[in-house]
Amino acid sequence: MTQATHLSAQQSKTPGTNRRMWGLDSPKMDIDAAHLVVGAEGTVRIPLPAYLIEHEQGLVLFDTSMNPLVCDDPGLVYEEGRPERDMIIGDPEQRIDRQLATLGYRPEDITHVILSHTHSDHAGGLYLFPQAKFFAGPGELQWQAGHGPSTSHLFNPTDFSDEVKAFDWNSVQAPSQDLFGDGSIIMHHTPGHTPGELSALVRLPSRNIILTGDTVHLREAVEWGEVDPSDWDYDEERASIAKLKQLRDSEDASLWIAHDPRDWEDFGGPLQEIA
Template structure:
C-alpha cells in the first residue's frame, strides 16, 4: 500500500504552567514553564484533533476553573487561546472537526472534548476506568465535569499497539501506556516529514534522552518501555519527536499556529 500523507499540521496556541521539572521527569531539576497545547491535522478526508487542551472555561477565568491551584501553578492564559477561537484563526469551525484522538484524560488534554459532539473519538484501553479512580497524586489533574458531557459520544477504544486512523497510513495512533493505562501517541506523516506527537508518554526532552518517566506515572516501567518505543520510531523511520510540554520543542517546531507540512 502506498502511504498517503496529511496535508499539514498546527500546534494551537495554549496556556502555560509552572512546575518543578522533577515533577515531570525523575531526577530533573529547576522550575519549568511549559505549554499545554492541542494539535490540529488537516487531511483531505477530514480535520483531526490530537488532544483538546484545557476547557475554554479555564481560558476565560483560570481561578473560576481551578481555584487557588491556578495561582499555585501560575497558569497564564487568555480567552483568545480557547480552542474554538484557535480553530477560527485557521479558518475552521468546531463543526469541521471529524476525528479527535485523546492522548489521555488529564484536564489539560481532555478539557475541550465536549465542543466536538459530531466527531469520532479515539481513546486507549482502560483509560476511562482509570480516570474514574485516579491515584491521589494525579487526582488534581482530573476534571470529571469536562468528561461527563462526552459519555454518549462516538468513542472507539484502540486495542492494538498501532491503529491506522484513516486506513491510508497517514495518521497512526500508537498505544504508549505508562503515564496512564490508555496513553496514546500519534505519528503524523506529512509531505516533507513524519512527526510523532507524544501526548504525555514523555514530558520533557530530558526524559526522552535519559529514558526516564514521570514520577507520578501509573506504571513507571511500562512508561519507560513506551519512551523506548518512541525512540525506535525516530531511529528506524526517521520521525521527528514533538514533546508537547517541552518548551524547547515548541521553539524548534516554530511555536503556535506555524504549519508543519
C-alpha cells in the same frame, strides 16, 4: 506480473500523507521540572496544547488542551485552594475554539479527536466537539472513571460530563491502529503515564512527526529514559520511551514533545503550518 502491475502494487504500499498540521497556541503552566521528569531541575513554563491535522477525509484534533475557560480566568474552572489558579497563564485568544477560528475553522468542522489520555490539560475541550468520532487508548476511559485519590489532582471532573461520556468513543487497539487506513495517522499505544496513553505518527509531505502526548514531558525523559513521578506504571513508561525512540528511528520521524517549549521553538511555534 507485468512491470506496470508491479509498480502499481509498490505504489499501493506507499503510506498516505496528511495535507498539513498546526500546533495550536495554548495556555501555559509554570511547574517544577522535577514534577515532570525524575532528576530534572528548575521551573519550566510548559504549553498545554492541542494539534490540528488536515487530512482529505477530515479534520483531526490530537488532544483538546485545558477547558478553554482557563484562558479567561483559571478561577472559572478551579476552586479556591487549587494551585492551578496561580500556575496557569492564559489569554482569551488561546482558547481552542478561537485558535481554530484563526485558521478558518469552527469546532463543528472537527471530524475526529484523538485523546492522548484523560488528564485535564489534554481533555478540557472535549465538550466542544460532540459531532466528532473520538479515540482513546485501551482501558483509558475506564481508568479515568475509577482513578484513585493520589491522582485526583490531575483530573477535572467536569471534563467527562454525562454528555461527553455519550459521545462516539472508540477504543484504540494495541499496539497500534491506523486512523484512516492509509498510514497517514497511526495511533500507538504507549502506556505508562496512564494505562491508555497514546502517541501518534503523523505523516506529512515534508516530514514525519510523532506527537508524544504525555508519554514523555520533557526532552530529558527521552535522553535519560526517565519517568514522571506521577506515572501510573514506571516499567511500562520506560518501555514506552524505548518504543518512541525505536519508532522515531524506524520512521525517520521527529518527536514533538507537547510540554517542552524547546520543541515548540524547533517546530516554528504555535500556528506554524507544517506541510
